[in-house]
Amino acid sequence: MGSIDIPSEQWAQVVEKTGGRTFSPPFTLWHQATTANILPAVVYKRIPVQKPGPDEVLVNIKYSGVCHTDLHAMMGDWPLDTKLPLVGGHEGAGVVVARGELVKDIQVGDYAGIKWLNGSCLSCTYCMNGDESLCHEALLSGYTVDGTFQEYAIAKAAHVARIPKECDLESVAPILCAGITVYKGLKESLARPGQTIAVVGAGGGLGSIALQYAKAMGLHSIAIDAGDEKRDLCMRLGASAYVDFSTSKDLVADVRAATLDGEGPHAALLVAAQEKPFQQATQYLRSKGVLVCIGLPAGAKLSAPVFDTVIRMISIKGSYVGNRADTQEALDFFRRGLITVPFKTIGLSQLQDIYTLMHEAKIAGRYVVDPTR
Ligand SMILES: NC(=O)c1ccc[n+]([C@@H]2O[C@H](COP(=O)([O-])OP(=O)(O)OC[C@H]3O[C@@H](n4cnc5c(N)ncnc54)[C@H](O)[C@@H]3O)[C@@H](O)[C@H]2O)c1
Ligand SMILES: [Zn+2]
């Protein structure tokens, strides 16, 4: 079909070894960063372009968002092994350039998105019920299979996001993980129009997009993050209030005070990659409030007083990406112009710089990479 030229080699960012926390340099000057701050390196190099299997498509990635999950993958800080060597990335927007012989419902030339769920079995009890992220056979882009930090990436056709042609591939890329995940999380929060949700980590990639889905759903949102750059971003994106966790003397009181009746938010969307805010959230939620856990800080535990949780009827739940229907719904909010992704684009060759900024929590919004430079 068609005559699209597919090269045999391409540029990619490859994680050859995960970890970094146990690395100690031969000597450390007193004023240098501690070993915990040393990031492992991703290697920018040429690798072969793979061929899609019978039920797969090959997507020419035009842009890919960089998610904090990619940093966790490089650090190897989750209790789940990655493949190695690994091409990370799971917010890839591009064009289908080849497809396997079983693929009928997506064409060469179509816009497509490669997301975290690269594939799943489609026939287990979870897949049958639309909980594909819970499938034991799930393939994870940029984690258990190679992802989108390369010019040509592969995914199962059934799971590839169908991106409408009128969407701009550069700004839609972050919807493919951040957008889907927060959209699903907001549904899981059971918050209704007119109610209030706290978005914790609101100035980051997931948080800045969550504020806008919340607004589009008719919710008030209390943005929680640190610093004035993130304050300005959050207020511009539709937050009703901003609480700076780095300067607040009493975060619980400040979050409660930001709700219309002072009772606290109806739900909290936890998208920070730190443990402490998970512990605080059950305290400022109003009675019957719902805590939706999305961020995945390494080695973190969640604890809440049982007495309070019972007599205030607090719900605590996890939310993990979204299914294929959530994907198309989240993309449709974007297509309708309801979601503006705050992003900066740089070359894939500079991925390491993005990881450094992300590690220091210095990114307001999202970075997108262009694999051609
Ligand atoms: N559950 C899922 O399906 C899913 C999907 C995607 C990402 N994630 C996870 O979500 C997390 C966030 O990802 P991201 O790409 O948005 O990261 P990010 O680095 O862009 O944003 C995180 C934000 O949290 C803020 N923050 C740090 N400590 C805080 C605190 N105490 N209170 C409030 N805010 C605080 C940071 O300043 C930053 O703005 C990561 O752990 C990632 O792995 C989970
Ligand atoms: Zn992600």
Ligand SMILES: [Zn+2]
């Ligand atoms: Zn399955």
